[in-house]
Amino acid sequence: MKVRRKKIRFDRIFIAIAILVLLVFLVKFCIKTVKNFIINNEAKSSDTISVGDITLDIWNSTIDYIKENKKNITINYHGDKVTIKASDIKNGMNIKLDGYNKTIDEPLFNNVDSYYIKNNDILNLSSKISISLPGYLRNHDIVDVYKVKNKKISLYKSAFEVVDGSVTFRVDKDTDYFITYINLKSIKASSVILDEGTTSKINMTFNPNNASDLSVKYEVEDPSIATVTGGKVTGLKAGKTVVKIISKANPDVEKEINITVNAVEKPEPTPEPTPTPEPTTNKTSKGYDIVQKDGLTYIDGILIVNKTYGLPSTYNPGGLTDEFQAAFDEMQEAAAEDGIDLFIVSGFRDYEYQAALYDKYVSFDGIEVADTYSARAGHSEHQTGYAADINSADESFEGTPEAIWLDENCYKYGFIVRYQKGKDSITGYIYEPWHLRYIGKEKAKMIYESGLTLEEYYGFDSKYED
Numbered sequence: 001m002k003v004r005r006k007k008i009r010f011d012r013i014f015i016a017i018a019i020l021v022l023l024v025f026l027v028k029f030c031i032k033t034v035k036n037f038i039i040n041n042e043a044k045s046s047d048t049i050s051v052g053d054i055t056l057d058i059w060n061s062t063i064d065y066i067k068e069n070k071k072n073i074t075i076n077y078h079g080d081k082v083t084i085k086a087s088d089i090k091n092g093m094n095i096k097l098d099g100y101n102k103t104i105d106e107p108l109f110n111n112v113d114s115y116y117i118k119n120n121d122i123l124n125l126s127s128k129i130s131i132s133l134p135g136y137l138r139n140h141d142i143v144d145v146y147k148v149k150n151k152k153i154s155l156y157k158s159a160f161e162v163v164d165g166s167v168t169f170r171v172d173k174d175t176d177y178f179i180t181y182i183n184l185k186s187i188k189a190s191s192v193i194l195d196e197g198t199t200s201k202i203n204m205t206f207n208p209n210n211a212s213d214l215s216v217k218y219e220v221e222d223p224s225i226a227t228v229t230g231g232k233v234t235g236l237k238a239g240k241t242v243v244k245i246i247s248k249a250n251p252d253v254e255k256e257i258n259i260t261v262n263a264v265e266k267p268e269p270t271p272e273p274t275p276t277p278e279p280t281t282n283k284t285s286k287g288y289d290i291v292q293k294d295g296l297t298y299i300d301g302i303l304i305v306n307k308t309y310g311l312p313s314t315y316n317p318g319g320l321t322d323e324f325q326a327a328f329d330e331m332q333e334a335a336a337e338d339g340i341d342l343f344i345v346s347g348f349r350d351y352e353y354q355a356a357l358y359d360k361y362v363s364f365d366g367i368e369v370a371d372t373y374s375a376r377a378g379h380s381e382h383q384t385g386y387a388a389d390i391n392s393a394d395e396s397f398e399g400t401p402e403a404i405w406l407d408e409n410c411y412k413y414g415f416i417v418r419y420q421k422g423k424d425s426i427t428g429y430i431y432e433p434w435h436l437r438y439i440g441k442e443k444a445k446m447i448y449e450s451g452l453t454l455e456e457y458y459g460f461d462s463k464y465e466d
């Protein structure tokens with residue numbers, strides 16, 4: 001009897017263990033299948049996948065499906081959405097979003113509309129992110145993006161264009177991003193006293209000085225006495241008038257200043273012999289003609305803009321030129337065939353806009369440093385409509401597959417990398433592997449093969465007068 005009992009107990013234990021193992025396996029399998037099914041199922045019914053949670057684990061089969069069908073992922077988060085393009089989605093990736101409407105413990109950024117993106121796990125293998133902005137940011141034409149690393153905030157790039165409610169930019173691993181629009185509250189400016197026929201800068205400061213949109217327009221009460229463009233007053237005839245400085249983004253913010261133009265005694269016309277015209281030095285050091293027409297400078301048919309040669313404040317092609325756009329489209333298509341994704345982050349910028357942008361960089365870094373990476377108004381190639389920043393405007397772009405591709409191939413489409421490495425003292429700017437200038441295929445090939453900058457090839461300077 002005893003022996004028989006023991007045998008039965010052993011069988012029962014064995015069966016119990018077997019059932020338990022099977023059960024655990026089944027439960028695990030079911031969860032996997034259900035999760036996978038839900039995501040797949042939603043993807044099939046619409047162009048995007050929506051989940052209500054902060055953390056989303058994506059299964060490999062789902063990723064294959066997303067990529068094959070070119071779906072984007074949209075994550076709903078507290079009623080707002082973040083979209084990640086299919087091309088940026090990688091196997092085994094994790095997406096985590098954190099800190100909705102977060103106030104950062106920094107007086108500069110308190111009480112502003114901001115969107116904080118914690119990037120520890122976002123797009124680990126990807127180099128760019130497309131953010132569909134929440135409602136309170138998407139109404140602005142531009143937003144500022146700050147980098148947050150080791151709890152330190154620094155300006156990543158000012159004035160990102162908002163396109164269809166989204167911004168697209170390169171992301172670095174281990175960096176968080178902070179997207180914001182900071183309202184301009186007031187403008188301070190002092191009166192200007194100047195002589196007839198002279199030009200003087202308006203001393204202007206903005207509160208806060210990191211406001212997102214510092215662009216202003218000017219209304220002169222009596223335009224026969226003075227005119228104002230790009231923050232500079234030109235005295236036309238003796239008298240007094242008033243200039244109203246108005247924020248373009250927020251017309252409620254304005255400041256009135258007095259302008260006094262003093263008469264200048266005209267010197268007696270001295271009966272000097274008519275001076276013999278000095279030999280015009282209208283050739284570069286390499287013997288090319290410097291042709292000046294309507295305030296524009298051309299060398300070998302190329303519109304030249306650098307620190308020496310500027311553009312009139314009124315010069316405005318209204319956007320990127322058709323030539324630039326057509327060449328870029330052609331290049332973008334060719335790059336895509338090599339698996340390289342190119343996009344324009346900053347194209348045309350008009351005179352007033354560049355003036356505001358430069359002032360903002362000066363308020364951050366001072367004139368000396370700002371001059372190494374940002375152009376003064378009238379001296380930006382972006383005002384020509386023949387230049388744009390591709391994919392980035394940040395030094396971390398150097399050495400990326402996109403930067404290398406551009407460096408090796410852009411000339412085939414008529415572009416040159418305008419500010420080359422180690423040529424700061426010649427071009428006047430730090431290395432900008434993202435800044436392309438269109439000059440036409442033939443000339444771009446010529447410059448590329450010479451290994452020289454535009455300044456060196458033709459033999460002209462890039463230096464501000466002062």
Ligand SMILES: [Zn+2]
Binds near residue numbers: 382387388389435
């Ligand atoms: Zn640029």
